[in-house]
Amino acid sequence: MKRNFWLLVGSQTLYGDDVLKTVNERAAYMVSYLNACGKLPYELIYKGTAKSNAEITDVIREANFDKECAGIITWCHTFSPSKMWINGLASLQKPYCHLATQYNREIPNEDIDMDFMNLNQAAHGDREHGFIATRLRIPRKVIAGYWQDDRVADRLGEWMRAAVGVAFSKELKVMRFGDNMREVAVTEGDKVEVQTKLGWQVNTWAVGDLVKEMNAVSDDEIDALMAEYAEKYDFNTENTDAIRYQAKEEIAMEKMLQREGCMAFSNTFQDLYGMEQLPGLASQHLMSKGYGYGGEGDWKISALTAIMKAMGERGNGKSSFMEDYTYHLVSGNEYCLGAHMLEVCPSVAADKPRIETHHLGIGMNEKDPARLVFEGKAGKAIVVCLIDMGGRLRMICQDIECVKPIMEMPNLPVARVMWKPAPDLLTGIECWITAGGAHHTVLSYDVSAEMMKDFANMMGIEFVHITKDTTVESLEEKLMVSDLIWKLRG
Numbered sequence: 001m002k003r004n005f006w007l008l009v010g011s012q013t014l015y016g017d018d019v020l021k022t023v024n025e026r027a028a029y030m031v032s033y034l035n036a037c038g039k040l041p042y043e044l045i046y047k048g049t050a051k052s053n054a055e056i057t058d059v060i061r062e063a064n065f066d067k068e069c070a071g072i073i074t075w076c077h078t079f080s081p082s083k084m085w086i087n088g089l090a091s092l093q094k095p096y097c098h099l100a101t102q103y104n105r106e107i108p109n110e111d112i113d114m115d116f117m118n119l120n121q122a123a124h125g126d127r128e129h130g131f132i133a134t135r136l137r138i139p140r141k142v143i144a145g146y147w148q149d150d151r152v153a154d155r156l157g158e159w160m161r162a163a164v165g166v167a168f169s170k171e172l173k174v175m176r177f178g179d180n181m182r183e184v185a186v187t188e189g190d191k192v193e194v195q196t197k198l199g200w201q202v203n204t205w206a207v208g209d210l211v212k213e214m215n216a217v218s219d220d221e222i223d224a225l226m227a228e229y230a231e232k233y234d235f236n237t238e239n240t241d242a243i244r245y246q247a248k249e250e251i252a253m254e255k256m257l258q259r260e261g262c263m264a265f266s267n268t269f270q271d272l273y274g275m276e277q278l279p280g281l282a283s284q285h286l287m288s289k290g291y292g293y294g295g296e297g298d299w300k301i302s303a304l305t306a307i308m309k310a311m312g313e314r315g316n317g318k319s320s321f322m323e324d325y326t327y328h329l330v331s332g333n334e335y336c337l338g339a340h341m342l343e344v345c346p347s348v349a350a351d352k353p354r355i356e357t358h359h360l361g362i363g364m365n366e367k368d369p370a371r372l373v374f375e376g377k378a379g380k381a382i383v384v385c386l387i388d389m390g391g392r393l394r395m396i397c398q399d400i401e402c403v404k405p406i407m408e409m410p411n412l413p414v415a416r417v418m419w420k421p422a423p424d425l426l427t428g429i430e431c432w433i434t435a436g437g438a439h440h441t442v443l444s445y446d447v448s449a450e451m452m453k454d455f456a457n458m459m460g461i462e463f464v465h466i467t468k469d470t471t472v473e474s475l476e477e478k479l480m481v482s483d484l485i486w487k488l489r490g
């Protein structure tokens, strides 16, 4: 869907028509400048200068009901008394960013007089405007800086991506094939709570329905998808039947996902009744098209994968379902190795992935599943998980530095990513476990921790960030305080 953002400029009638005309012209120019600067991922639309309670309430009502509007950005060129914002802001249902900027970069030494001061008073206009959002306890982002600076446009762009994640989340449907893996705790969760807070519609379809859909896939459809695989991946197996079987699974799953309007799905190796192979290549290629995926029935991480992909580059960012697998605990050279039994998204691959078939002992596979094998890229990234604390959701985000895997691991038959978590592997593990973090995560190279924090704030869920500065002691304290706060907030 097309998304855009609205800029609302605050003012009042006190200044007279000339000042308001100038404010209006400048705001329109600012919007055209920002749209042309190439930094904003979505269009910014100037919705006028608001001068009264009625005007503000009307435009916010319009924003709430406009499907394409993914958020509002406000700025006060002049002073806008904030009581006229209360009725509007109290009813706002869209993400909200307060841009604290001013039209002129410099104070004009010779030209400054009281006329200039009357026109250019963002410094106190934005403070009056900020007070009322704080007083109303409205979650919002505050970005301060000169509007022509790249950093301001970059930050606005990042906030826009987080807000689009919110819009995407509120419409997200998740298709579960089968239930969660038996006895696993962290992949469970309160679906009613999740739908209330995040909007996700999480429902189950029988694996038998998928098998029926698979049986209806034609050879022509499989041939077409095989040609696409051949273009994107190297074939490193003679077992063409296994690849064709994965193609059949992918086509059938995508048909069901599209029919139901789902952008995320989960399955489990414990429930493949009627299927010869756990979908490997099939799930990987679907992820590369923007679908979320979670293994072992993990619908929470599947949905989060889809959202972070929607927040990333061009609506299908470099984010993947991931699992912490095993550690390299050599002193001074510690790493975490992430992978999954099959399903890592090729959007995070360093080089062209290869299709291979190998035996998969776990689960009900009658035949060896085809899968993509590759190394993940080096670079800064984050891992994010979402856990159900009972009564509330906690999002945990950790900064990581991915490296080219330090060994080849020629007998490891799956895609792999190697990284150092912040602040260091061992403290990072202690922090993650102390916070209750899951083994399943979304690993992303193009969604930042700040974007995830903004997303959590807009959604009203707890956010825990493990950074280079985090210690176990500081985290424990934060979690204890957080527990009290969230018991009160609910």
Ligand code: MN
Residues within 6 Å of the ligand: 295, 296, 323, 340, 440
């Ligand atoms: Mn897993």
